[in-house]
Amino acid sequence: MNTTFHSTRSSSKKLTSRQAIRQGLASDGGLFVTDDLGKQQVDVAELIGKSYQDMARTVLGVLLPDFSASELDECVRAAYGSQWLDSAITPLKPLGDDYVLELFNGPTSAFKDVALQILPQFMARTATGAMSANEKVMVLTATSGDTGKAALAGFADTPGTGITVFYPEGKVSEIQRLQMTTQSGSNVNVCAVRGNFDDAQSAVKRIFGDKDLATTLEEENGVSLSSANSINVGRLVPQVVYYFAAYAQLVERGAIKVGNEVEFIVPTGNFGDILAGYYAKKLGLPVGRLTVASDRNNVLFDFLTTGTYNRERPFYQTTSPSMDILVSSNLERMLYYMSEGDTELVRSLMNDLANNNSFTIPKTLLKRIRGLFSCGWADEEQVSQAIADCWNANHYVIDPHTACGYHVLEQAPRETGMPRVLLSTASPYKFPRVVGKALGLDTAGTDFDCMDRLSEAANTTAPKNLRGLEHAAERFTDVIAIDEMSDYVRNVSQQL
Numbered sequence: 001m002n003t004t005f006h007s008t009r010s011s012s013k014k015l016t017s018r019q020a021i022r023q024g025l026a027s028d029g030g031l032f033v034t035d036d037l038g039k040q041q042v043d044v045a046e047l048i049g050k051s052y053q054d055m056a057r058t059v060l061g062v063l064l065p066d067f068s069a070s071e072l073d074e075c076v077r078a079a080y081g082s083q084w085l086d087s088a089i090t091p092l093k094p095l096g097d098d099y100v101l102e103l104f105n106g107p108t109s110a111f112k113d114v115a116l117q118i119l120p121q122f123m124a125r126t127a128t129g130a131m132s133a134n135e136k137v138m139v140l141t142a143t144s145g146d147t148g149k150a151a152l153a154g155f156a157d158t159p160g161t162g163i164t165v166f167y168p169e170g171k172v173s174e175i176q177r178l179q180m181t182t183q184s185g186s187n188v189n190v191c192a193v194r195g196n197f198d199d200a201q202s203a204v205k206r207i208f209g210d211k212d213l214a215t216t217l218e219e220e221n222g223v224s225l226s227s228a229n230s231i232n233v234g235r236l237v238p239q240v241v242y243y244f245a246a247y248a249q250l251v252e253r254g255a256i257k258v259g260n261e262v263e264f265i266v267p268t269g270n271f272g273d274i275l276a277g278y279y280a281k282k283l284g285l286p287v288g289r290l291t292v293a294s295d296r297n298n299v300l301f302d303f304l305t306t307g308t309y310n311r312e313r314p315f316y317q318t319t320s321p322s323m324d325i326l327v328s329s330n331l332e333r334m335l336y337y338m339s340e341g342d343t344e345l346v347r348s349l350m351n352d353l354a355n356n357n358s359f360t361i362p363k364t365l366l367k368r369i370r371g372l373f374s375c376g377w378a379d380e381e382q383v384s385q386a387i388a389d390c391w392n393a394n395h396y397v398i399d400p401h402t403a404c405g406y407h408v409l410e411q412a413p414r415e416t417g418m419p420r421v422l423l424s425t426a427s428p429y430k431f432p433r434v435v436g437k438a439l440g441l442d443t444a445g446t447d448f449d450c451m452d453r454l455s456e457a458a459n460t461t462a463p464k465n466l467r468g469l470e471h472a473a474e475r476f477t478d479v480i481a482i483d484e485m486s487d488y489v490r491n492v493s494q495q496l
Ligand SMILES: *Cc1c(COP(=O)(O)O)cnc(C)c1O
Pocket: 110, 111, 112, 146, 147, 230, 267, 268, 269, 270, 271, 272, 273, 274, 322, 323, 401, 402, 425, 426
């Protein structure tokens, strides 16, 4: 048994990666990490010319040591098959002198599919054994827009598993809302809550910490709770693969030689997407720089600039809803690794955050972090301009999240000579109104009218999964208060 996973806040209790995935969040509120990260390196040269699926088998084999090769093979086959619109899964394309890595060709048209197509496969292989026939898992997720649908699509009709998604009422795009409320499957639940994403995410974390609820669900229903948010280590590790895939494609195009460093510009909110790039670096990928691109909720920019993380600030609802986040959960894992595994420090910082809404890291730590991580951000005006600029310069349409990254890319001096890869996190067709407006198109009518005009102007086709929502039936209309979420979870767990 390979029990090396423990909390970012204490290393006393050790779990296997299987157990860590099943549990989601550590019982002290920390996130699961392993000190073995980087002990075994991935030989990048060996990946050149391989399929995405082969790369996934290799990288995941290192990151999830207690899964067997044949189990990982089954997981990879199920997750990265014909449900993807591009056989490269995450194709790399030139963008002027730079590159864009498309992460949105999966079944829900956002980058979350990379992780959420495979997480249910992992989860199905985490049952603890003898009584596995009666063990059920209820996956709980708070979503700022894209996670919810990707989780629903991944977990729908997975045996032994239920999925419950909470989204902030009125704070996701119309297409995002319809994607969730029309989800099929007998084990899915979707519910709007009155509040913003951080309120919903905090409430989900409280539900995970509610020991009485856990006992009741376990004893009465045989149900344990787990998470599909990017705090789950099973969500994080699949994302490491596409950094390797991007690098291999750069080598295959002749843009670099194995060993050359590359910079990644990453639209991020919860720090999950970019943290995966840091994991890739720890596994040996030549990552020269990781640049955080935020929207107007630029809490990460301020943190990386000053060393103080302060969540007491206005919350802005922007045109990039999936990055409208003030509490960036995965930052905790970066702090753990960058402080060389200082669980005491992480615990005290997180206590400060819980009690005072802010924390400040030591100067030496900030310096070390800034040696690898850069940052930038874009307000909505700049996002709109970036969408237009990118179209005018490259005849390539980007969504508002990717546009935050494009803005940062445009602003940054090209000093290093390193190839730069912009991670593109959503299809522009998910946000057809915002994108249409930025491109000067007519935005009268419904989001579907906007999709059709975008399609005509850009000469590309809207993904069927999005265009088809116009006539899909809505199944879920519940709206509840934050403090009703716990009862909601109890009810749906009883029906599992
Ligand atoms: C979730 C999401 C992001 C941010 O991802 P993190 O996990 O917060 O890094 C960016 N863009 C889109 C479209 C997303 O759905």
